[in-house]
Amino acid sequence: MPFIITDPCIDTKDTACVDVCPVDCIHPRKDEPEFEQTRMLYIHPEECIDCGACVPACPVAAIYDSVDSTPASQKDLIDANFIYRNGDPATIAQAEAIVKAHADSNPDLMAIPGPERAAAHNR
Numbered sequence: 001m002p003f004i005i006t007d008p009c010i011d012t013k014d015t016a017c018v019d020v021c022p023v024d025c026i027h028p029r030k031d032e033p034e035f036e037q038t039r040m041l042y043i044h045p046e047e048c049i050d051c052g053a054c055v056p057a058c059p060v061a062a063i064y065d066s067v068d069s070t071p072a073s074q075k076d077l078i079d080a081n082f083i084y085r086n087g088d089p090a091t092i093a094q095a096e097a098i099v100k101a102h103a104d105s106n107p108d109l110m111a112i113p114g115p116e117r118a119a120a121h122n123r
């Protein structure tokens with residue numbers, strides 16, 4: 001069961017999680033051209049080994065440890081994580097479209113500063 005990145009990452013994107021992931025399954029990295037194209041980062045669902053290292057590294061608590069633990073308000077972003085494939089423009093566009101739809105339909109969450117957004121996920 002892979003870990004899931006959610007909306008506090010939107011516009012935060014500091015890549016602290018990338019630096020601690022032992023299997024390089026979080027993309028795009030800062031040194032990849034896709035980095036400038038995406039609003040957040042994504043975890044590859046088949047490459048993630050569930051080690052948990054990324055969770056404490058994230059300064060905005062954007063990462064949940066499973067699909068089941070991902071709050072209802074963030075469930076749409078599970079598909080964005082699952083669809084995104086670095087280097088594939090089609091899946092990148094699909095994932096980013098999901099993120100845009102999520103942001104557009106959750107203006108209340110997006111109005112909360114990134115570091116405080118996760119605390120509002122379960123309200």
Ligand code: SF4
Nearest residue numbers: 021048049051052054
């Ligand atoms: S749980 Fe481990 S393997 Fe999975 S994305 Fe986080 S750091 Fe990488």
Ligand code: SF4
Nearest residue numbers: 009013014015017058
């Ligand atoms: S550490 Fe958190 S905010 Fe930073 S890129 Fe990773 S998921 Fe996004």
